[in-house]
Amino acid sequence: xxxxxxxxxxxxxxxxxxxxxxxxxxxxxxxxxxxxxxxxxxxxxxxxxxxxxxxxxxxxxxxxxxxxxxxxxxxxxxxxxxxxxxxxxxxxxxxxxxxxxxxxxxxxxxxxxxxxxxxxxxxxxxxxxxxxxxxxxxxxxxxxxxxxxxxxxxxxxxxxx
Amino acid sequence: xxxxxxxxxxxxxxxxxxxxxxxxxxxxxxxxxxxxxxxxxxxxxxxxxxxxxxxxxxxxxxxxxxxxxxxxxxxxxxxxxxxxxxxxxxxxxxxxxxxxxxxxxxxxxxxxxxxxxxxxxxxxxxxxxxxxxxxxxxxxxxxxxxxxxxx
Numbered sequence: 001x002x003x004x005x006x007x008x009x010x011x012x013x014x015x016x017x018x019x020x021x022x023x024x025x026x027x028x029x030x031x032x033x034x035x036x037x038x039x040x041x042x043x044x045x046x047x048x049x050x051x052x053x054x055x056x057x058x059x060x061x062x063x064x065x066x067x068x069x070x071x072x073x074x075x076x077x078x079x080x081x082x083x084x085x086x087x088x089x090x091x092x093x094x095x096x097x098x099x100x101x102x103x104x105x106x107x108x109x110x111x112x113x114x115x116x117x118x119x120x121x122x123x124x125x126x127x128x129x130x131x132x133x134x135x136x137x138x139x140x141x142x143x144x145x146x147x148x149x150x151x152x153x154x155x156x157x158x159x160x161x
Numbered sequence: 162x163x164x165x166x167x168x169x170x171x172x173x174x175x176x177x178x179x180x181x182x183x184x185x186x187x188x189x190x191x192x193x194x195x196x197x198x199x200x201x202x203x204x205x206x207x208x209x210x211x212x213x214x215x216x217x218x219x220x221x222x223x224x225x226x227x228x229x230x231x232x233x234x235x236x237x238x239x240x241x242x243x244x245x246x247x248x249x250x251x252x253x254x255x256x257x258x259x260x261x262x263x264x265x266x267x268x269x270x271x272x273x274x275x276x277x278x279x280x281x282x283x284x285x286x287x288x289x290x291x292x293x294x295x296x297x298x299x300x301x302x303x304x305x306x307x308x309x310x311x312x
Contacts (some may be wrong), residue, residue: 011272012271013272013273041272041275044275044276044278044279045275046273047279047282048278048279048282051220051282051285051286052220052221052253053218053220053226053228053281053282055215055216057215058212058215061229062271062275065230065268065271066165066271066272069236069271069272110239119162
């Protein structure tokens with residue numbers, strides 16, 4: 001039995017690097033492979049097209065930019081994992097964030113999902129629309145939610161190759 | 162992340178002087194520049210105009226959301242302007258625009274920007290929000306309407 005794979009869900013924010021650092025430290029501690037997922041949020045682009053805020057050509061540019069941003073983040077996390085001697089794979093996907101992450105977790109038979117802290121919810125509607133909330137509730141494997149960036153930084157520094 | 166983290170009473174002009182699309186964009190950009198939110202106003206306006214050339218951001222119901230990503234702004238910027246007489250924005254429904262949200266983002270903050278646009282779109286789809294928002298007579302009232310509906 002034992003643990004084999006940790007999956008970390010990465011968004012485009014600076015906080016994502018904190019999440020990644022915790023996942024790397026955890027993967028090192030457990031001697032397992034780390035897979036990072038970045039999803040280009042096509043749902044939000046489609047919603048903005050539908051509401052006429054975006055036009056087709058513009059949405060395509062945003063999609064390309066998000067893809068490049070995601071590839072850049074995954075590359076950076078890959079280097080960080082390598083520095084700590086953690087086996088790593090980055091996966092760039094497109095679609096609805098929660099669906100893509102949950103499908104991949106299932107497909108990979110991940111033992112653990114690491115994700116960032118949920119944002120503050122101010123309404124029921126927001127809970128309904130929040131992708132992180134959906135991932136947390138529907139994930140088929142245990143979920144670790146990363147908090148306390150200062151603690152994570154300290155843990156990451158302590159993690160040696 | 163809430164829309165009112167970015168739209169503040171200081172970034173609202175409740176009675177725009179401008180009577181044209183270009184004039185309104187410039188008036189709102191001037192406000193953001195005065196607040197130190199824009200690094201290069203001419204470049205920002207150039208990008209907003211280029212986006213308008215792809216198709217009007219007049220989304221109907223008397224609302225327009227001119228916007229663009231550009232290195233010329235700090236983070237995500239939002240300004241609101243109301244035109245009492247109405248401005249021709251070549252909206253798809255033919256309506257004159259009374260409510261303008263000028264938005265921009267540094268490419269580094271694209272994810273936040275897209276989520277804010279999605280939030281604004283969701284709010285504007287709500288008929289009750291639109292009514293209350295149109296009835297708000299001061300910047301404080303306007304922000305209060307946003308806060309109430311974001312809850």
